[in-house]
Amino acid sequence: MSFGKPGRPPEDRTLRRRQIYLAVAPLIEQVGYRGLSMKAAARAAHLSIGGLYHYFPTKRDLVLYPLTTDFGSRYCADLSARYAPLLHTDPEQYARMKIRGTARVVVAARPAFQAAVEMGLDEYRSSVETGLAHGLRAFEDAVGHLRPTFDAATIRAMSRSMRRVLMAAVLDRTTAEAEIAADLEMVFDSHLERVSAAPAISR
Numbered sequence: 001m002s003f004g005k006p007g008r009p010p011e012d013r014t015l016r017r018r019q020i021y022l023a024v025a026p027l028i029e030q031v032g033y034r035g036l037s038m039k040a041a042a043r044a045a046h047l048s049i050g051g052l053y054h055y056f057p058t059k060r061d062l063v064l065y066p067l068t069t070d071f072g073s074r075y076c077a078d079l080s081a082r083y084a085p086l087l088h089t090d091p092e093q094y095a096r097m098k099i100r101g102t103a104r105v106v107v108a109a110r111p112a113f114q115a116a117v118e119m120g121l122d123e124y125r126s127s128v129e130t131g132l133a134h135g136l137r138a139f140e141d142a143v144g145h146l147r148p149t150f151d152a153a154t155i156r157a158m159s160r161s162m163r164r165v166l167m168a169a170v171l172d173r174t175t176a177e178a179e180i181a182a183d184l185e186m187v188f189d190s191h192l193e194r195v196s197a198a199p200a201i202s203r
Contacts, residue, residue, distance in 0.1 A: 075101075076138040098142035107176075
């Protein structure tokens with residue numbers, strides 16, 4: 001059974017939820033989890049209160065949305081689709097674009113990480129693990145296309161280094177997206193240089 005007006009395409013609910021969160025994110029950053037009301041969030045998203053509850057049944061669902069599988073998996077898929085033409089023509093550039101995309105989503109999700117801190121240590125730990133896992137998965141997927149330049153052990157080492165960069169970016173609200181991207185690319189470049197120099201050392 002289908003619902004809605006005949007001929008209207010089905011709503012992209014994940015995209016709509018992302019749009020709503022991004023509209024509310026500056027308010028979350030400003031007032032925090034405890035200071036946020038769903039009424040104020042609805043105003044920020046230009047929705048009725050009922051409309052907001054349709055997409056986010058609770059305040060927790062709203063503020064932690066970018067740390068969910070729904071948000072992370074879709075964002076990774078969107079990045080992959082956007083840069084897919086580079087995959088076969090310039091896989092290194094593909095990896096760099098995915099790295100920059102990871103920086104963008106970390107900045108977007110930072111209010112959610114801050115809200116998780118307010119909600120308690122257990123919530124923070126689980127939220128951070130979920131959120132970072134999506135970002136690092138996107139990176140590992142992108143760099144995986146550069147094999148055999150990078151083997152599995154090198155990719156894991158890069159991923160751990162990038163995790164440390166992302167953790168610092170989560171905690172430091174003054175770090176801009178461009179700075180996060182530059183730090184992530186620095187990690188990528190250092191491993192690329194190390195791998196490129198390895199044959200010369202072994203000879």
